[in-house]
Amino acid sequence: MTSSILVFCLFCIYAPMHGNFMSSYLKKFREKTPSEAFEQERIQLGDPVGPSDFAGALIFFLDGKYGGPFCASSLISIDSALTAAHCFLPELASSRVKLYVVFGLSDLREPSLIANANNPNVNIIAFDYPSDVLLHESYVGDGDWFQHDIAIIKLRRPVETRSVKPVKLAKNKYLKGIYAVGWGRKNCTHASVETLRRAKAQVTTNEQCSSVWMGARSGVPIYDSQMCAYFATANQQRAAVSAGDSGGPLFKAGPGEKIQIGVLSHVLYYIWNYYELGWRCTNPSFPQIFTRVSSYEMWIKDRVPQAEFV
Template sequence: MVINFVLLQLFVLHAAHATHIVGGRDATSHSRPYMASLRIGSLHNCGGILVREDFVLTAAHCEISGTYTVVLGADSLSGNEATQQEFTAVKSIPHPNYDRHGNDIMLLKLSGRAQLTEAVQLISLKAGRLRTGSQCLTAGWGDIGDNQTLPSTLQEVNVTILSQQTCRRRWGMVPITGSMVCGVGARVFQGFCSGDSGGPLICDGAAAGVVSFSGRRCGDPNTPDVYTRISSFTKWITDVLNTN
């Protein structure tokens, strides 16, 4: 079985590395003002969300040896929109227990503080566990065709939350821990894909998860999309923000 780490993890799955939304739709322009594009040079590599004016939350497997350019207020990856604000990530803080099998969460400190506007906003973090069957969504600029086809604008797709038991049964030997949450699209081959790594799972208007990994085929319900459960890391996130 292969895991798709929506980005660079050649783990045993298809990481969301370079994961993109498949089977989704164009998001209404600037309707997700908390979204961040993490770029290496001018190329989008991962997603993230703005949790404080100077901090973006993303996936630990998105960490690179170089420096990210972080773009806020974007709708199109190719356009130079007046709404965009650009920063450098001056510090990467992955969870200390990240080990490619779990704790796939990271904070990036920006070179400055974002100016909050209609197109750039913070997002709150969802507390507590999600109920099975909850209706959520995920968004990103990742692959839209499971074939390295990038979208011109931000994509989003509806997600239904699965029980841990169902997710573990479908993944088989791959460990699905209590700090993970699983979801599937309404149809086969709907979900996140390469390039969507680090992006959010949004439930009731708050961030409940971080895009982590999927199966060999993006959006395949036999290997449900897996997100890092943000509520499992609330104390760590708070501690990092308070000490920075």
Template sequence: MCLGMLWLLFLSLPCLGNTMPLTLDLGSGQGLVGIVGGCPVSASRFPWQVSLRLYDMEHSRWEHECGGSLIHPQKEVEAYGVRVQVGQLRLYENDQLMKVVKIIRHPKFSEKLSARGGADIALLKLDTRVVLSEHVYPVSLPAASLRISSKKTCWVAGWGVIENYMPLPPPYHLREVAVPIVENNDCEQKYQTNSSSDSTTRIIKDDMLCAGKEGRDSCKADSGGPLVCRWNCSWVQVGVVSWGIGCGLPDFPGVYTRVMSYVSWIKCYVPTFLEPLKGPDGIHTTEETPATHIDPFTPPSGPASLS
């Protein structure tokens, strides 16, 4: 049932921590997943990228906890113990934090199973309407019927761990990495073969999507960030960084929430956004992208060629 049009951005549920009644077992190594094998991002390349902050008493500041993506410039009033930073390449540089006033998680999300149970998606609303610019702009959402071919190269960005659980060093510059899509059955086989899970229980659910390979992955503190693919000269968000085993390991691709599975649910809360603006590549974009199929393509020589 749709409850009205309210929400601004969405992200992975476990990264909300103590702001919601959630539990997260990090002992299994399947916790919040930084960009491994990536490069610094150029200005205005991913204007929908968001940093979610929780207050750190020890350092007396709002610390980056995970990522998110802007999907509509909405606003409301009230208060919540979470802050959001939009339009920023380097963390903590000229912060202008916005309050989160509403959080809604998907009703099928299981606190017991956490991200591995699926439905790992939440919508947040801010207290102030976001001012759109070259550096701040919503990402396009896919059609629910979108199919992504295996080995299609997509992109994930974040401020998380970069390698061997090494934190992103100052100046905390946003990083990106190209990751190949891994077909769900192949991903399932990799996880079944290389983990101690019960082989009778499916690990990679239908509402999940896998991407990455050895040395190219999302990692800790990237959770909630967008996985985006190029379609018709525009960017479409197909995944939300969710969970994984390790970072950049050869047998464990990163696991993402499959956005296509939740487009109808998202649109119950988010009004259609059709205000045109030149996106990060000079392309006029809107939220409505009639993508139905994304084929593999030959990746460019590097991130700079798409900037």
């Protein structure tokens, strides 16, 4: 029961398990973390914001009925989105699963998706896994502490609205004015909030991050291709990335532009028992771990020549 409730909350599925396929899918999702300490990400306690001009949600539907947002992404060219490799489980390759990337829409509830299907400022684009997804060739998952946790979605048609434009990518390291955005739970016992939220980040050094994570990572330090950050809301309440917004952007907010510096990868969580239900809550005392975009400049440019690094 505990595992089922966890995964339903992660994927915002408000329905019973759907046959052997769903059971297998949920089982695979549970097994993909390296220990009982790792989780996908979603913004908890972030501040509400309007639709981002570059951040997009990944949506799945099973048999056209069950499903919801499962990861986030960022638009890096008019026909390419950047996200995390761990978002793509083998079960997503099933013909029973329909995948979409949504740009220009903050409210991801089903009525909103239906109402905005013909909205010229919203892009809802279907894609397939694995044919439309480029995973990093060296990504192996939890066995390597999520090193190279990065992927590119090649969109079947370009994003064509003025309200959505590609984000610039970071060549260098940035420490101030950093934010993450996502469609997250307000707290660890609830499903996804209705609209996009933002949390301010405090970037830490890899040495500081490694010292905090050392026990959880069996002594393996944070890789140079990874980076870490804590989060807070506008009133300085400690926030966290939590289940479902993996792959979303960590960005530097500057005058008139945003520069993406990271891709959400994984966090540490704790178990909160409530009426014998074990909720997995992101531990905000631990910095959250991201894939460092600048480490993958050549990998991205080889696959998306139009991507702009600054």
